[in-house]
Each structure stands twice: as structure tokens, then as C-alpha cells.
Amino acid sequence: MRTFTYYPGCTLRTKAKDLDRYARACAKALDISLEEPEEWQCCGGVYTTAHDEIATKLSAVRTLNSAKEKNTPLVTVCSACHNVIKQTNYDISHDAETASKVNNYMQLETPYLGETVVYHYLEMLRDVVGFDELAKKVTDPLTGKKIAAYYGCLLLRPSKALAMDDPENPHIIEDLIRAIGAEPVIYAQRNECCGGYMTMEDRSSAVKRSTAVVTSAAEMGADMIITACPLCLYNLKKNSQTELPVYYFTEVLAEALGVKEDS
Amino acid sequence: MDNKQKEQILRSSGVNVLKCMRCGKCTATCPNYEEMEYHPHEFVYMVEKGDLEKLMASQSIYRCLTCFACVERCPRGVEPAKLIEAVRLAAVHRQGENHIVPDDIPGMLDDDLPQQAIVSVFRKYTK
Numbered sequence: 070m071r072t073f074t075y076y077p078g079c080t081l082r083t084k085a086k087d088l089d090r091y092a093r094a095c096a097k098a099l100d101i102s103l104e105e106p107e108e109w110q111c112c113g114g115v116y117t118t119a120h121d122e123i124a125t126k127l128s129a130v131r132t133l134n135s136a137k138e139k140n141t142p143l144v145t146v147c148s149a150c151h152n153v154i155k156q157t158n159y160d161i162s163h164d165a166e167t168a169s170k171v172n173n174y175m176q177l178e179t180p181y182l183g184e185t186v187v188y189h190y191l192e193m194l195r196d197v198v199g200f201d202e203l204a205k206k207v208t209d210p211l212t213g214k215k216i217a218a219y220y221g222c223l224l225l226r227p228s229k230a231l232a233m234d235d236p237e238n239p240h241i242i243e244d245l246i247r248a249i250g251a252e253p254v255i256y257a258q259r260n261e262c263c264g265g266y267m268t269m270e271d272r273s274s275a276v277k278r279s280t281a282v283v284t285s286a287a288e289m290g291a292d293m294i295i296t297a298c299p300l301c302l303y304n305l306k307k308n309s310q311t312e313l314p315v316y317y318f319t320e321v322l323a324e325a326l327g328v329k330e331d332s
Numbered sequence: 333m334d335n336k337q338k339e340q341i342l343r344s345s346g347v348n349v350l351k352c353m354r355c356g357k358c359t360a361t362c363p364n365y366e367e368m369e370y371h372p373h374e375f376v377y378m379v380e381k382g383d384l385e386k387l388m389a390s391q392s393i394y395r396c397l398t399c400f401a402c403v404e405r406c407p408r409g410v411e412p413a414k415l416i417e418a419v420r421l422a423a424v425h426r427q428g429e430n431h432i433v434p435d436d437i438p439g440m441l442d443d444d445l446p447q448q449a450i451v452s453v454f455r456k457y458t459k
Contacts, residue, residue, distance in 0.1 A: 084446040114452035115398050118414045119344045119421055125455060149448050222399035227411075236404050262363045262399035266452040269440040270394070270432070274367050299446040307444060 071197060073188070074136035074143045075103035078150035079111040085147065085299035091319035092146045092190055094332030099198050099206065103144065106135040112153040115266070120160075123170045129157035130171055134181045146190040146319065148223035148298035152231065158183050159230035189224065191241050191297065191318070192233060200248040208327035210250025216321070217254040217291035217313075218242030219282065221301045222262045236260065242295065242318060249325035258285035263304040275308045283309040295321055337422065338382050345418035349380040351408045358402035358412045368392040372402050372412040379415055384422070393420040394431055394457060424459050431457035 075096075081089035096103045110128035117125045132154060136143035145151040161168045162183030172180040188196070194203055220239055228236040239260060243253035263282055264275030283305055286294050295318040296302050305315045323329040342349070358372035365371050370378065370392045378387055387393060393416060402412045424430055432453055441450075 078448075079451065080446045080448040084444060085448075111447075111451055113455050114448050114450075115455050117421075117455065118346075118417045120346055121344045122421070147448070149452070222397070222401065226400035226404045228404060262397045262401065264363075265397045265399065266449045266456065267364070267367075267395070267397060269445070269449055269453050271367070274364060274395070277366075278363055298448075300448045300452075303444055303446055303449070307442075 070100050070102050072102040072104060072141050073193065074139055074141045075105050076109060076132050076143060076145045076150060076154065077105060078145065078147045080149075080299045081147055085302070085317070088146060088297070088299060088317040088319055090332050091317065091323040091329065094328040095319060095322050095326055098326045098328045099203070101193070101198070104139070104141070106132065109135070112150045114149050114153070116153045116156040118156075120164065120167060123167070123174060126157050126160070126167070126171065127174065129154045130161065130175065130181055133158055133183075133185045133187070134175075134177060136185045137181060142186040142188055144188045144190055144193050146297060148189075148221060148296075149300065151187075151189045152223040155187050155232075156227070156230045158185065158187055189233060189297070191224075191245065194245060195241055200244050203245075204248040204250075207249055207325045209325055211321060211325055212250050214251040215254050215290055215292045216246045216251045217256055217286035217289065217294045218246060218259060219263075219286070219294050219296040219301060219305065219315075220260045221296065221298055222260070222265075223298060225260055245318065245322070246295075249322060251321075254286060254289050254291040256285045256289040256291070258282040263301045264308060265300055265304070268304055268308055272308065275304050276310065279304040279309040280311055283311040283313050287311050287313050335382065337384055338379065341379060341384070341415070341418045341422055344421070345411075345414040347376075347411055347415045347418075349376050349410070349415070352376045352380070352410045353408055355407065358406055358410070361401045361405045363399060363401060364395050364397050367395045372416070375416055375419070376410060376412055379419065384419065387419050388423040393423060396420070398456065420456070424457060430459060
């Protein structure tokens, strides 16, 4: 059994319980132990790119350091947490001034300098489990289902910090879709923004973006869309004028692994 | 124009505006450009000229989705979103100038809205 520090983040405790619940059930089925830190704080949702903003980066550093102290890699499943934590880790590793200011504030016993390896849950499936091995554990393949992977923006960009997949032609979710026995649907809008937090201040702009995404997937013949992001799921479901079912990728994975009912 | 503020914005964003060759790819790829009075490529030029007050007074700085499409796709690595972030921070850091206040939030909620949206809005729109 392999052990990871698991950072769920605030939304997975409230509006995105399914993303979390199925992620935990699938990890168990894949012989992976996800250990949640005793204490954690919200990542902040979006990364502040300004170099002189330090306070807004500290909660991510605390999470990164808690994984370092446990000597385990860190895994996140929410796209936003993944983005904030990886960008923070990248800046601490590549910008000596950020590292110095953060450590000056935190006064840790040993300074945190970007040592923790951060995985998105999808990367853990690809790089630790392996999609071939995953395919062998599938008990209920989703044969015949045409699934559109929705990456949005937070999983992939900026690619130099996230280093997850080709930002313009990604395939990690399509590889997962094949591993669970379904057929991936490639469509133009899969890595364009859903409108994000703009839904709060100006719903009409989120409606435009989300409708463009769902229409693009529907036109290519998708039966459903899967995502790793609670805000993408919300926008694609509530703000799109084209209807297509939208699920978390962990839910379809749990179905394929035969653990959906137990979770 | 206050050169010190321009210097601060350039330093805070880490952006070198002189690398921009005005190809407009950032604007072409911006998913929210229709909502903006000033578009990403104009932002870069306006900061270069020191035309900051117009930018800071514009709603355009709150229309950036932070999707990093312009950062990823700029052929010169200018990273316009980082500049927009620095200008927006300079605007909301003024006394009394938060773009959103907690009392605004209840009217924006529905049963399914994820916390992620609320914390993101506070992170982007307030000091």
C-alpha cells in the first residue's frame, strides 16, 4: 500500500462531497492510503500571481509542509486546490525572494523550500497506479459510453508550474476514459474556461462560456462530460443552455471499479 | 503619471511589457474579451505608457477569469494575466476600494454554488 497526504479542500467538504467520497473509495480499491492532515486551511481558490503577495500563499505552504513532515507526496483532487498548491510550490522553488519571505513569516524548524512532490489525483492514477494496471482492476467497464473530458483551465495552466500534461492537447483524462472501457470524445472547448467565479458577479458571461463548452461537447457526440473541478461542474450544469449530464471523474471511476455503491 | 506605481506594478507582476510585439494573440484567445473595455493586449500597452488610472477605474480588471490562456499562449512569454492581477491589486488595495463586500454575497448564493467560487471572488476582488 502506498501512502499519500491527501488535501481535500473546502469545497469537497460541502458542495462537492461526491468528488471526495468517490476519490476515497477508488483509492481504497487501488490499494492507496490517503491520509488527511489533522489540520488544514482553504487554499484560497485562485492563486495570486503577484510576487509581493505572501499572506495569500501561506495556507498552501502549510499544506505542502505538512506533507513534507510526513515524508509523503501530496495529492489533491479539486482542480483549484491543485492549481494553487502547485503554483505556490513552483514559486517557492524558483523564486528565492518568495521563499525567503514565506519562511521569514512561518519560522518553521526547517525552512520549506519546495521539497514536496504534488500530484493531482489523475496524475497519481497515471504515474503511480498506471492506466494499464487500473484497466485490469475495472470490474464494470463503461462500454459504449462516449465521454467528453473537460479540463477547463485550472488543471493545465500555467503549464510550466503545473507540468501535468500538454496544455493544448491534453490526454490524461482521455487515457482514463479508455482505461475504464469508455470512448473519449475530443472537442474544441475542452481546455477553455467555463466562466469560473464570474457566475457570481455576472451570470450572463458564465452562461456564454458554459454554453460554448457544453455545446462543443454535444456536437461531437458526447453522452456526458466529466470534470475534476466543482466550479466547472456547477457552471456546466447550471449555467449552460445546452443540456448534457456532468459528473466528477471520480464518480465514473468508482462505477467502473465497482465501488460506487459502497462509498 | 506616477512612475513609482508603474514600477511597483511591473515588479509585482514580474512582467516585461517591452517584450510585447502587439500580435494580439492574448486578446484573441481570451474567453472573456467581449466583456472587457480594455483587452489584454491593450492592458500591456497601457501599462507601458503609464496609463494606469484608466485601467484601475475600468471594470475590465474584474473581468479577467484568471484562466491563464493568455499566459500560456503568448508567443513572447509576456504573461498579460499577471499584469492584470497586479493592476487589480493596486486598485483594490486603495482604502475603501474593495470590489465586493461580504454583504453582497448572500444575494449571489444558490444551493449548489461551491465555496470555491466565494473564496475566489474574495481573493480576486478584495484586499
